Amino acid sequence: MAAQIGLIGLGTMGAMLALNIAEKGFQIAVWNRTTAVTHQFKAEAGALAGQIVATETLAEFVAAITPPRSIILMVPAGPVVDDQIAALKGHLGPDDLIIDAGNANFHDTNRRSAAASGYRFLGMGVSGGEEGARHGPSIMGGGAREDWDRVAPVLEAISAKYEGTPCATWMGPGGAGHFVKAVHNGIEYADMQMIAEIYGVMRDGLGMEAAAIGDVLDGWNKGPLQSYLIEISAAVSKAVDGGKPMLDVILDKAGQKGTGRWTVIEAQQLSAPIPVIEAAVMARNVSARLEERQAGEAVFGAAPVALPAGAVTVAQLEQAMIAGKILCYAQGFALIVAASAEFGWDLPLPDIARVWREGCIIRSSMLNDMATALEQGPGRGLMLAPFFADHLKAATPGLRAVVSAGAAHGLPLPALSAGLAWFDMMRTGRSTANMIQAQRDFFGAHGFERLDQAGKGLHGPWGGHMV
Ligand code: 6PG
Numbered sequence: 001m002a003a004q005i006g007l008i009g010l011g012t013m014g015a016m017l018a019l020n021i022a023e024k025g026f027q028i029a030v031w032n033r034t035t036a037v038t039h040q041f042k043a044e045a046g047a048l049a050g051q052i053v054a055t056e057t058l059a060e061f062v063a064a065i066t067p068p069r070s071i072i073l074m075v076p077a078g079p080v081v082d083d084q085i086a087a088l089k090g091h092l093g094p095d096d097l098i099i100d101a102g103n104a105n106f107h108d109t110n111r112r113s114a115a116a117s118g119y120r121f122l123g124m125g126v127s128g129g130e131e132g133a134r135h136g137p138s139i140m141g142g143g144a145r146e147d148w149d150r151v152a153p154v155l156e157a158i159s160a161k162y163e164g165t166p167c168a169t170w171m172g173p174g175g176a177g178h179f180v181k182a183v184h185n186g187i188e189y190a191d192m193q194m195i196a197e198i199y200g201v202m203r204d205g206l207g208m209e210a211a212a213i214g215d216v217l218d219g220w221n222k223g224p225l226q227s228y229l230i231e232i233s234a235a236v237s238k239a240v241d242g243g244k245p246m247l248d249v250i251l252d253k254a255g256q257k258g259t260g261r262w263t264v265i266e267a268q269q270l271s272a273p274i275p276v277i278e279a280a281v282m283a284r285n286v287s288a289r290l291e292e293r294q295a296g297e298a299v300f301g302a303a304p305v306a307l308p309a310g311a312v313t314v315a316q317l318e319q320a321m322i323a324g325k326i327l328c329y330a331q332g333f334a335l336i337v338a339a340s341a342e343f344g345w346d347l348p349l350p351d352i353a354r355v356w357r358e359g360c361i362i363r364s365s366m367l368n369d370m371a372t373a374l375e376q377g378p379g380r381g382l383m384l385a386p387f388f389a390d391h392l393k394a395a396t397p398g399l400r401a402v403v404s405a406g407a408a409h410g411l412p413l414p415a416l417s418a419g420l421a422w423f424d425m426m427r428t429g430r431s432t433a434n435m436i437q438a439q440r441d442f443f444g445a446h447g448f449e450r451l452d453q454a455g456k457g458l459h460g461p462w463g464g465h466m467v
Contacts (some may be wrong), residue, residue, distance in 0.1 A: 003029035003053050003064050005154055006071040008084060010041045014074030016133035017101070017158070022048040024157040029053040031061035050377035058091055066158070068095035070151045077102045085112065085121075092119040097147050101126045103259055106142070106175030106182060106266075111144055113174040120147050123174070127180020127360030128160065136160030138360035139168035140184070140352075143176030160359025162368075169355045172345040179266070179339055180352055183332050186263025186277040188229075188254075188361045190328045193280035193415040195233045198317050201402060205312070205411050210245035214238035216314055224322050224391070227364030254287040263335070272338040275418035276328040283414050303410035311405045319398025320416055326392055327419040329370060330382035350375040383426070398424060 003026075007018045010032040018041070028051060032038040035056050042054040051124030055061040062069065067431045069092065075084050081100055088098060097120040100109065121142035126133065139159050141148045148170040159168035171177045195217075202208040202216065214237030221230045239246035260281045267274045286293070297303070333349055340347045353371035356362055371386035382388055403420050406413040425431065437448035438460060447457035 001027055001053055001064075002066045003027045004066060004070075005151070006030070006061060006065045006069060007074060008032070008061070008071060008088075010037050012130050013133045014072075015041055015103075016130050017074060017126070017137075018052070019045060019048055019074065020136070020158045021154060022051040022133055024154070025051070026154055026157070027051050027053065029055055029061055029064035031055045031058060035039050040452070058087060062088070062091040062096075063156060067093060068097065068150070069093075070097045070099060070154070072099045072101050077104045077108070081108070081112070082335040088133040089119050094118055095120065097122060097151065097461070099124060099151060100178075101256070103181065103185075104175075104178050105262055106178035109142060109175035109178045120144065122147050122151070123178045123304060124155075125177050125184065127181060127184055127356075127362075128342050129361065130281050132160065132359050132361075136167070136359045137360065138184075138363070139356050140177040140180040140355060141168070141170045142172060142175055143170075144173065145170055160363075162354065162357040165354070167355045167357060167359045169348070169351045171352070172340075173345055174343075176343075176345050176347060179343075179345075179346065180258060180336065182262045182266065183336055184356065184360060185259035186227065186274065186281075186335075187328060187332045187459035189260035189263075189280040189284065190277045190332075190415055191229050191325065191362055192225070193283050194276070194324045194328070194419075195229060196283075197406075197411075197413045197416050198321055199233070200304065201307075201312065201317060201406060201413070202314075204306035205405070205409060207306055210237045210247045216317075220288075220318055220321070222235075224319070225318065225325070225364075227366070228361060229364075251290075252287060252288050254284040255443060256281075256284050266339070267335050270335065270338040270342055272331075272335040273422065274328075274331040274335050275281070275422045276324065276331055276415050279418040283412075298340075303412060305411075307405055307409055307411075311409070312402050316398035316401045319395040323392055323395035323399040323423070324393070324416045324419045325366065326383060326388050327423055328415075329366075330388070331422065333370075333374065333382050349378075383423075392423070396420070 005016055005021060005026055006029040008031050010030060018028055018030050030052060038054045042052050044048050045052050049318055053064045055064055073081060073084055075081060075104060081104060085098060099122040103126050104123055121143060125140040126137045128137035136159055139155050155168040156166035156304045159166045171180045199213055206418050214234045217230055217234035217237060221234060237247060241249055264278050264281050336347050336349060350371045351376055353367050357367045369387055370382060373382060373387050379386050383392055400418050403417050440446040441448050441460050442462045443457060447459055449456050450458055
């Protein structure tokens with residue numbers, strides 16, 4: 001049987017994606033470095049086995065696919081991808097297409113796109129975890145448009161759907177797809193961190209039990225905060241293990257494969273402020289320093305203390321989350337705009353919001369509103385869109401009350417606080433950066449501009465030396 005597409009790498013994500021492809025009626029050839037895994041995969045594929053060609057060598061794998069071949073790589077990001085390309089390319093013709101579907105760093109994808117010779121190359125971000133890979137991920141593609149168009153029928157068929165529209169979109173050349181995926185992951189970190197912060201206010205500040213917190217989150221999931229992450233946070237809050245709330249026995253050290261860190265690094269390179277995401281990555285790094293945190297508690301006393309009655313309401317917590325989410329996404333989309341300008345991409349912001357509406361980890365109902373706002377106001381920051389400006393005017397008082405209560409009672413809210421600070425900075429027409437300019441000119445004669453005089457590189461009357 002000739003396969004219409006091939007997939008290499010039958011780990012969890014690869015196996016799920018291959019089953020998804022087979023389920024949508026495509027004949028798929030599969031290969032895995034460990035042959036036993038390949039045969040076990042087909043043996044466990046049930047009714048879909050008839051559409052799966054299990055192969056034992058790369059030569060057999062390539063030969064099983066009808067040219068021009070499309071081959072998906074689902075292998076760990078990094079050197080393994082380069083090794084797999086090197087092992088494959090000798091078997092390929094100039095029109096055969098390699099598609100890296102892992103969590104590659106977009107710089108690597110840029111490099112691999114430029115180096116593709118004797119074969120073609122796409123890089124695509126695939127979001128949604130195991131469930132998404134099996135039943136419908138969100139897919140963000142990068143590379144030559146004609147290569148995307150060739151494989152799009154398969155990708156659209158297997159992708160998540162939002163009201164029938166596939167959540168699979170070509171973002172631009174080279175690493176554009178993997179860049180958008182990195183921004184997705186940065187926002188994912190921030191969404192998760194803000195939920196964790198609000199959970200902390202309810203647990204430590206209001207003394208609420210996990211199940212009660214889960215009920216609150218379930219309620220929020222019926223309103224503007226409807227999202228996969230709110231839904232699963234409610235579920236994990238209600239989970240029980242041996243009669244105890246599951247959350248109460250899980251160690252508070254967060255792991256990270258580093259995808260959110262890439263977002264922060266790129267934002268700094270682009271001078272694009274994403275303080276909510278930066279705070280979320282910082283919070284993960286701090287969480288990993290458990291022993292240092294325990295030492296700090298021993299010396300200074302535990303930070304979190306119970307809130308006095310009435311300090312914050314659950315309604316204010318919901319408002320804080322709504323405001324924090326809007327501010328975070330405004331920063332994320334602004335980062336995408338900065339990357340478009342820097343890399344000469346024309347990243348489609350409305351389509352990016354649309355492709356995130358289903359399948360991916362940050363999927364939420366608010367993304368549909370964001371797509372509309374981005375469509376209606378190209379070049380306008382998300383927070384200035386009337387729909388979101390109105391939401392912010394209504395919700396930021398709650399954010400301010402929660403951040404204030406957290407600061408006053410040692411409840412750490414780094415992401416929500418960063419969002420509020422950025423919001424206030426972005427509505428300050430006369431900031432304090434004049435002090436920065438004066439300092440820089442005093443010690444380094446770096447020059448400044450004046451309000452009352454034209455010209456740049458002006459200097460103050462301090463002679464440029466320390467007093
Ligand atoms: C997705 C996820 C996924 C990521 C996990 C773990 O979109 O399906 O973002 O790609 O690998 O979330 O990421 P961290 O280990 O960095 O939290």
